[in-house]
Amino acid sequence: MAAHTSQSVAKAAGDDVENDVAARGRSRRTDSDSGNRGENRGGKGASGLRRAVGTHWYAWAMVAPVVLVLGVIIGWPLVRGVYLSLTDATERNVSRTIGARHIEATYQFVGLDNYVDVLSDPVFLQRLVWTVVWTVACVSITFTLGLILANMLNREFRGRAAYRMALILPWAVPGFVSVFAWRFLFNRDNGILNKLLDGGGIAAIPWLDDPTWAKFSVVAVNVWLGVPFMMVALLGGLQSIPGELYEAAEMDGATAWQRFRHITLPGLRTVSMTVILLSTIWTFNMFPVIFLLTRGGPGDSTEILVTQAFREAFVSSPRDFAGSATWGVLILALLMIFALVYRRSLRKQGEVW
Amino acid sequence: MRRGIAATALVATLALAATACGGDDKGAADGTKAGGELSGTVTWWDTSNDAEKASFQKLAEAFTAKHPKVTVKYVNVPYGDAQNKVKNAFSSGSDAPDVIRADVGWVADFASLGYLDEVPAETAKKIDAEFLPQAAASGKFEGKTYAVPQVIDSLGLFYNKKMLADAGVQPPKTLEEVKTAAAAIKAKSGKAGLYLRGDDSYWFLPLIYGEGGDLVDAKNKTVTVDNEAGVKAFKTARDLVSSGAAITNATDGYANMQTAFKTGEAAMMINGPWAVADTYAGDQFKDKANLGVATVPAGSAKAGAPQGGHDLAVYAGSKNTAAAHAFVEYMTSQEVQVQSTKDLSLLPTRTAAYEQPDVKGNEMVQFFKPAVDKAVERAWIPENGSLFEPLKVEYTKAITGASSPEDAAKAAGVEFRKILKGWK
Numbered sequence: 001m002a003a004h005t006s007q008s009v010a011k012a013a014g015d016d017v018e019n020d021v022a023a024r025g026r027s028r029r030t031d032s033d034s035g036n037r038g039e040n041r042g043g044k045g046a047s048g049l050r051r052a053v054g055t056h057w058y059a060w061a062m063v064a065p066v067v068l069v070l071g072v073i074i075g076w077p078l079v080r081g082v083y084l085s086l087t088d089a090t091e092r093n094v095s096r097t098i099g100a101r102h103i104e105a106t107y108q109f110v111g112l113d114n115y116v117d118v119l120s121d122p123v124f125l126q127r128l129v130w131t132v133v134w135t136v137a138c139v140s141i142t143f144t145l146g147l148i149l150a151n152m153l154n155r156e157f158r159g160r161a162a163y164r165m166a167l168i169l170p171w172a173v174p175g176f177v178s179v180f181a182w183r184f185l186f187n188r189d190n191g192i193l194n195k196l197l198d199g200g201g202i203a204a205i206p207w208l209d210d211p212t213w214a215k216f217s218v219v220a221v222n223v224w225l226g227v228p229f230m231m232v233a234l235l236g237g238l239q240s241i242p243g244e245l246y247e248a249a250e251m252d253g254a255t256a257w258q259r260f261r262h263i264t265l266p267g268l269r270t271v272s273m274t275v276i277l278l279s280t281i282w283t284f285n286m287f288p289v290i291f292l293l294t295r296g297g298p299g300d301s302t303e304i305l306v307t308q309a310f311r312e313a314f315v316s317s318p319r320d321f322a323g324s325a326t327w328g329v330l331i332l333a334l335l336m337i338f339a340l341v342y343r344r345s346l347r348k349q350g351e352v353w
Numbered sequence: 354m355r356r357g358i359a360a361t362a363l364v365a366t367l368a369l370a371a372t373a374c375g376g377d378d379k380g381a382a383d384g385t386k387a388g389g390e391l392s393g394t395v396t397w398w399d400t401s402n403d404a405e406k407a408s409f410q411k412l413a414e415a416f417t418a419k420h421p422k423v424t425v426k427y428v429n430v431p432y433g434d435a436q437n438k439v440k441n442a443f444s445s446g447s448d449a450p451d452v453i454r455a456d457v458g459w460v461a462d463f464a465s466l467g468y469l470d471e472v473p474a475e476t477a478k479k480i481d482a483e484f485l486p487q488a489a490a491s492g493k494f495e496g497k498t499y500a501v502p503q504v505i506d507s508l509g510l511f512y513n514k515k516m517l518a519d520a521g522v523q524p525p526k527t528l529e530e531v532k533t534a535a536a537a538i539k540a541k542s543g544k545a546g547l548y549l550r551g552d553d554s555y556w557f558l559p560l561i562y563g564e565g566g567d568l569v570d571a572k573n574k575t576v577t578v579d580n581e582a583g584v585k586a587f588k589t590a591r592d593l594v595s596s597g598a599a600i601t602n603a604t605d606g607y608a609n610m611q612t613a614f615k616t617g618e619a620a621m622m623i624n625g626p627w628a629v630a631d632t633y634a635g636d637q638f639k640d641k642a643n644l645g646v647a648t649v650p651a652g653s654a655k656a657g658a659p660q661g662g663h664d665l666a667v668y669a670g671s672k673n674t675a676a677a678h679a680f681v682e683y684m685t686s687q688e689v690q691v692q693s694t695k696d697l698s699l700l701p702t703r704t705a706a707y708e709q710p711d712v713k714g715n716e717m718v719q720f721f722k723p724a725v726d727k728a729v730e731r732a733w734i735p736e737n738g739s740l741f742e743p744l745k746v747e748y749t750k751a752i753t754g755a756s757s758p759e760d761a762a763k764a765a766g767v768e769f770r771k772i773l774k775g776w777k
Contacts, residue, residue, distance in 0.1 A: 091466060097446045098467055099670025188602060189609050189618070209603040211755055297552070298603030299750035314437055316739040316772055317462050 078332075085114055085325035091318035107322070114326040123308070124330075131284060131304040134215075138222045138283045143276060145223065146230025151264070153231070154238045171228035179292040182221045183208070186293075211301035214294050218302050222289045226282075230275060237271030238264065277342060281335055305331050392422035393673040395680045398439065398450040400432040400663070404631040408696040416683050423676050432456075436738060443468040443668060451671040452680055455500060457491035457662045458737040464494035465735040470667040470674055472498040476682060487730050488702040492664045494733070500664035501685045502702035504693065506625040507728040508559055508658040509721060510647045513637055516542060516620040517645075524647040528563065528589060531621070531650050535598035538620045548610045548619035549593055551601035551752040554744035556623060558659040561586035562729050563652025568740055569769065571732035575777045578744065579766030582654070587751040587758035589652060594752055603749050611635075623649055625661060626721050629698040646720045660728035662702070694718060700725060736772050743768030 053060060087107045095105035118124050153164055170178060185193050186207035194204040207217045245263045254262070287306045290296060296303035296311065303311070305327060313324030395416075401409050410427045417425060428450065430438055436459055442449040443463070455463060463469050472480070477498040480489050484502055492500035512524050520541040522534040535546020550556040561567065566582025569575065577583065593599040600619060602609045611628065613619040615635025624632075629644075638644050649658045665684055667677040683689065690701035691709045698717035706712050707722065731737060744765050751761035770776055 091440075091444070096444050096467075097670070098443070099446065099668075099672070101467075101669070103467060183605070187605055187609070190612055206603075208605075209753060214603075294604060297746070297749060298753055299755050300746045301755065311742075315742045317440075317736065318466065319440070 081325045081328055084322050085329045086111060087322050088113075089321040089325075091321070094321060110322075114322050115330070118323070118326050118330065127303055127305050127308050128334075130215075130302070134219065134222075134304055135280055135283045137219050138226065138286075139276060139279050141219070141223050142226040142230050142279060143272070145227050146234050146275075147268075149227065149231045150234035150238055151260075154235060167231055168228045170225055171232075175225065175288050176292055178225060179221060179289055182217075182224075183293055186217055208294055209298055211298060214298055214302050218290055218293055221293060222283065222286060225289065226279060230279065233271055233275045234268060237268045241267035273346060277339065280338065284335060285331065305334075390422055391420045391676040391679055393676050394424045394426055395452060395673060395676050396426040396428060396450045397452045397680065398428050398430045398435070398454065400430055400435045400454045400456070402432065402627060402631065404634065405627065405697050405699075408693065412689050412692060413680075413684065416680055419683065420676070420679065423680070425680065439463070440468075443670070446670050449668050449670060451673055451677040452665055452667055452684075454503065454663050455666050456738070457502075457660070457664055457733075458731065458741075460492055460500045460664050460666060461494045461733050462735040462738055463666065464497075464499040468669055469499040470669040470671065470678075472501060472667075472681075473678055476501065476678070483704060484702050485704055485725075487660055487725075487728070488662060490730065491660075491662065491733060492666075494735075500666035501681050503663045503665050503685050504626075504690075504699045505660070505662035505702050505725050506627060506700055507660055507721060507724045508556070508623050508625050508649055509724055510621055510649050511614065511624050511628070511632065512621045512645045512647065513614070513617060514643050514645045515637075516544070516617065520620075524645060525621075525650050526648070526656070527651045528593065531593070532596060532598040534621075539597070542620075544617060545600040545613070545619040546621060547593065547599040548613045548622040549590070549599040549601050549752070550606040550610050550623070551590075551594070551749055552603050552606035552745065554741045554748045555659065555661075557586065557590065557744065557748045558729075559623060559649040559657060560589050560652060562657025562659070563650070563654060564589065565652075565654030567729070567732075568744070569732055569734075569773065569776070571734055573777070574773075574775070576766050576769045576773065578769055579762040583765070584759055584762040585653070587748070587761045590748065590752045591754060591758055595754065601752055603753050626699055626717055627697075629717050630696075646717065648724060657727075657729045658724060660725065660730050662700075739772050740769060743772070 086109060088110045089105075089107040093105060093107040096103050149167060153160060153167070185191050188194060188204055188206050188209055191207070193207065197203070197205065206213055208214050241263065245267075246259055249259050249263060284304075285306050286304070287310065290302055290304055290307050291310065294302045296307050309324050309327035309331065312320050312327055397413055399406065399409050399413070406429045410429070413425050413427050417423060435453075436456075439450075439453055439455070439459075440463075443466075460469070471477075472492070480492065480498060480501060485505060488502035488505045489498075492498055492502055510524065516538060517524060517534070520534070520537040522537050523530075525531040525534045531547055538544060538546045558568075561578070561583060564582040564585040566577060566580060566586060568578045570577050594601050600613070610619075610622050610624070611631060614622045614624075615632060615637060617637045632638055632644060633641055648656050650656065665681045667674055667681060671677050685702065687701070687703050687706050687709070690703055690706045691711050693699045694701055694706070694715055695711045698715055700718060700721055701707065701712060707718070712718050747756070747761040747765040747768075750756040751758050756764070
């Protein structure tokens with residue numbers, strides 16, 4: 001080992017050009033081929049770094065802006081958020097500038113106190129349970145509807161383009177506009193939905209006034225907003241399945257259901273897995289639908305984790321920045337655990353992720 | 354992230370716009386009086402409602418007639434979002450208004466965070482001498498004056514005279530009478546008796562005062578919302594709705610209430626003077642005389658309504674405090690107050706304004722002035738505004754039957770103690 005190391009140090013320090021060319025030639029294989037060289041490299045510390053920079057400087061140069069931007073817009077707020085969650089920062093003790101006057105920050109590091117507070121409060125568990133129910137309900141309904149619509153649209157018929165346009169419309173309207181529109185529709189006393197029901201002789205439904213109906217309503221609106229994305233993604237997946245497969249299956253006498261089960265579903269698998277993961281993360285953190293439609297109400301029955309974090313930070317005074325950051329970090333941790341488990345289960349099934 | 358970018362862009366645009374149009378007055382915009390004359394731009398964030406805002410904008414812009422070099426930038430910020438918006442603007446410093454119209458419950462909070470510029474000593478003295486004492490109290494924090502009272506209000510029982518007369522009932526004085534009156538109204542017209550707002554805890558205050566309770570006892574640093582009177586108030590709220598005497602909503606309550614009352618779907622509602630202008634616009638009140646106002650119905654102990662209203666305050670970081678304070682003084686002057694009473698039936702905060710014929714002769718003032726005099730002064734503590742949010746959650750749960758009155762009172766108490774650290 002020692003000999004190896006000194007040799008490579010000498011080499012690295014010596015003929016750069018030759019090294020460069022050799023490394024460049026080999027670099028493509030590095031990921032897949034023997035662990036031997038990788039191990040060698042790993043043990044070398046500074047010289048290895050120098051060589052890596054020396055040989056791949058152009059790659060580093062290309063990546064640098066991206067790393068920088070990600071660092072500034074994602075990394076820094078994240079680190080700052082984690083740090084705040086370990087302090088007692090509130091509106092009263094953070095630094096702020098009021099005109100010419102600057103007030104210095106006086107908050108202190110409190111360790112894991114905030115996490116203990118949040119996790120020992122029954123509110124967290126209540127919100128978590130409803131957030132999971134909400135996410136599972138929204139994603140499964142959205143996915144099923146998207147799949148059905150995609151299959152219906154994946155065939156030739158008159159006016160197909162018009163249907164597609166109509167189905168994508170909810171996606172084109174800004175989210176808050178549709179949510180406000182739904183809020184008017186759902187209004188118990190003066191909303192159109194209840195006027196229609198009234199016309200049919202059915203008693204008014206307290207859409208947003210009853211905890212159960214409110215939950216139903218927020219899920220319905222989120223599904224309405226989410227279906228177009230699912231449909232378009234799945235439609236793309238459907239169109240990439242070769243037609244010959246269906247022809248061959250038909251020749252073998254497979255029924256429509258069998259074709260769907262054995263060709264369509266496996267063919268859509270990669271796309272589905274991706275959209276389900278994305279949709280889960282989005283729904284888990286779907287702030288606008290809940291906040292704008294019910295403000296978490298009636299009472300606090302439709303409050304999910306993110307809206308609760310907002311409540312912590314912006315509704316009461318002084319605003320509890322540390323508490324809100326704690327909720328945020330917990331939400332992030334939950335989603336990361338979910339993504340890891342999801343990835344592992346896909347790996348087990350042989351998907352490449 | 355997106356929001357952050359949008360906000361940055363917005364700030365940048367506004368900054369550009371500000372420098373572009375305010376370029377000339379830059380030199381004088383630092384609050385100094387150039388040659389004894391005020392100049393610069395005063396941005397005013399007003400929270401008045403749709404029926405009121407046109408009138409206030411006109412009054413505000415008329416300030417230019419007195420101070421030709423001052424430009425007033427009028428911005429209407431919906432009351433519901435205002436507290437958050439103001440805080441965001443104040444804490445970031447950029448793009449903050451010079452003057453805000455703050456609910457009386459916000460003043461102590463903003464002042465405790467260092468956001469408000471103290472009122473000049475001379476004005477503070479005038480406030481003590483010339484304003485209603487309970488209004489003056491709302492602008493103070495720890496003995497210093499941070500805001501000038503603009504309007505004062507309280508809640509009252511609005512009723513549809515014709516509907517009550519048709520049902521053969523008198524305006525109810527107690528909640529028990531509300532129930533009998535509601536039954537008569539329902540029997541006669543099929544409409545609801547009372548609309549009781551269920552999505553805002555401010556409307557819960559008459560109920561808890563009615564039972565002889567209060568949210569907190571600031572003197573003894575004690576939370577009182579969950580005591581016997583508090584529980585009784587939650588019970589009363591639930592009882593009014595479950596007995597059919599009152600209708601309510603858990604969302605969009607204000608809009609639904611106004612619609613129900615203006616169209617005659619409900620014969621009574623509890624509301625304040627700010628609603629008068631909008632109510633007159635309703636079908637039922639084409640003849641203004643059809644609107645009657647009475648004291649809020651009493652509970653088992655007494656009739657009590659909260660003291661509300663709005664104060665004007667100057668941002669401590671304003672670049673133009675001299676002009677801003679002058680603007681506040683103008684907006685709270687007697688002539689402006691009389692004018693807003695004339696236009697909108699709002700109640701002045703200056704004692705002398707009540708001697709003016711336009712104010713004296715206003716029917717709403719005749720009713721609301723005694724109500725305001727008797728109104729329950731709230732605890733002017735920084736946490737005042739924060740208490741309403743958790744209380745709202747529990748009030749809504751209790752009134753819609755999602756949780757029992759006892760549980761709602763208890764839960765409100767728990768939340769209150771989280772906000773008021775160290776209180777009993």
